Amino acid sequence: MYAVVxxxxxxxxxAPGENLKVEQIPADVGAEVxxxxxxxxxxxxxxxxxxxxxxxxxxxxxxVAHGRGEKIRIFKMRRRKHYQKHQGHRQNYTELKIDAxxx
Numbered sequence: 484m485y486a487v488v489x490x491x492x493x494x495x496x497x498a499p500g501e502n503l504k505v506e507q508i509p510a511d512v513g514a515e516v517x518x519x520x521x522x523x524x525x526x527x528x529x530x531x532x533x534x535x536x537x538x539x540x541x542x543x544x545x546x547v548a549h550g551r552g553e554k555i556r557i558f559k560m561r562r563r564k565h566y567q568k569h570q571g572h573r574q575n576y577t578e579l580k581i582d583a584x585x586x
Contacts, residue, residue, distance in 0.1 A: 486584045487523040488542050494522065497542060497581045507575040510546050516579065518542040524586045531586065540586045544579040551575055 485498045491506025510516050521540040524531045531537060557570040 484524070484526040484584050486521050486525070486540070486542055486586075488518045489520040489522055489536075490518055497584070499581055499583055501581045502547065503544075503579045503581060504552075504576045505579060506577070507549065508546070508577045508579075510577070512546050512548060514546050515582075516544050516546060518544060521584075521586075524584065537586070540584075542584050543582045545582055547578040547580050549575070549577055 485496060487494055487496050489495075490508075493506070495503055495505065497503055508516060519536075519541050521537045521542060522533055522535065524537060524540055531540075533540070551573040552575075553573070555572045555574075557568075557572065559568040559570075560566065
């Protein structure tokens with residue numbers, strides 16, 4: 484069984500038992516999170532697609548950890564103008580363990 488959920492403006496394909504890194508969610512480590520924007524649920528050949536979401540379908544997950552991603556280096560330059568700008572960014576994330584898909 485698998486599902487496609489939307490969280491943090493992105494879509495993720497999830498299955499029970501998987502770990503998933505998503506945009507930061509304000510929840511404590513060990514807390515249970517319910518993702519209710521389920522776009523698709525599939526099991527074998529049977530696939531249910533929502534328009535845009537499936538009514539009554541949820542994904543239950545547990546917060547494993549919070550962290551920060553790899554550093555991304557941003558470099559801007561204008562040639563022949565003596566302009567260079569260096570900047571870095573690390574995106575915060577929440578790691579979830581998918582427990583169950585309720586459809």
